[in-house]
Amino acid sequence: MKTLRPLSFLTETSSAIALIILNRRLDLSLITKLWGKSVLTAAADGASNELEKCFADQKDKFVPDLITGDFDSALPETIAYYQNKKVEIIATPDQDETDFTKCLRIVCQRLKSNQVSHIVALGGFGGRIDHSLANISTLYTAKTLSDVPLMLLSRSSVACLLDKGEHTLLCDTGLEGDWCGLIPVGQPADHVTTTGLKYNLTDQRMCFGELISTSNSLADTKVTVSTDQPLLWTMGYKTS
Template sequence: MNIITHWCPGNILDPNAKPNPFCLIILDQPLTHVKLFERLWDRATFKFAADGGANRLYDAFKDTPTLLEKYVPDEIAGDMDSLRDDTKDYYESKGVPVTKVSEQMTTDLMKCVIILDDKEMSKTHPKLDIVAFPALGGRFDHTIANINILYELKDQIERRVILVSDQNLTILLDKGQHHIHCLKNVEGPHCGIMPIGAPATMTTKGLKWNLENHKCFFGGMVSTCNVFDSDLIQVETDSPVVWTTEIMDLE
């Protein structure tokens, strides 16, 4: 029997939906979409600031003391090559632990995930999905590193990973069959499905321009600038592919 993996990434943004419990990881990019940030923050079970992400959090609200007091992360983690002294001093004064991980073979985002794994193994936390924000845009090498995290964590089937930018929700669909339940009040209609790193042969249903056993690869055809034609998008792929949708204006 074929196993179908069901997805509904828009749940993290829909105020009427109940998402899986998730850990929000704030990354080192400017927090310009405050309404989106606030919605993610208010729904998160645990909040990390990944190294310089703490600077971004502090800078976004330092001129509004009530908001600065409100948006205090549960932990700051990373190699601490970006964390400023004023940021560190402020959050430590609020009781926030600052965890330095010196090794340089993982990104600050992955360092946070590894620390979260340790907390979950010690049963101090339930298994949480991962939401990273702002995860796309800014430095291109950082964007690629964050997309690579999707591939690194794809075998953790009990944990979903969602990359969020000001404009997009992005996930990884592993080899197999997937049903993506789209919430048109918070996402779409534009979307894309792309293999990164290796070709993928895909069949889709529910898109304006569907694929039928079509081989997609960089240097050939990739399905960008597509559009929802249904609330349910069906994808079958023989290799991992990245699925991305645009975020609508939030009320």
């Protein structure tokens, strides 16, 4: 049985994270909060532009450890600025993987055992749907790279991948929103059982074109999920 507190990285002062910043418009208050918890901060390609823009005249205080990508989005002057700040710039020209996946590989290589509780990718949703789907695909790749849970985070939602097996989700931080969902992405899940949700499943099949559990909600602070295939867990959280 695997246990996860999906939102603990937002509340626990002792919870250290690795932060990956993706190429989306950044919320200053959210990224500032995450930055203070991060022991390793990486920007994927064009996210470096957003990072510089977001912090504006405070940008000297918020310098990432590394910037990676094929650099088709990052502005040359942005890269030059961070090079001046001694940021490690790593070119990853391989076009078979997204900049996010390539950045994640490097971050996982740099992390020491038990150094962080979560890897948080800020900017995981919104904008182009193909980018959002690619980010979800990276959750599957992450299983082969690290045992540390990878969380996709946007301004009001978070998602992670539950591998096949038994899971306990502790939803007791006080930040939990009023919706959640379990989604079979990639292949059907033939045997899914849950407790702690408003609409529970009992040894049911989940598949696109058939049953998926969106627009669900929490009925308890402890949710259990048993599944024979990976499932995307997604939930809302309160921003204030």
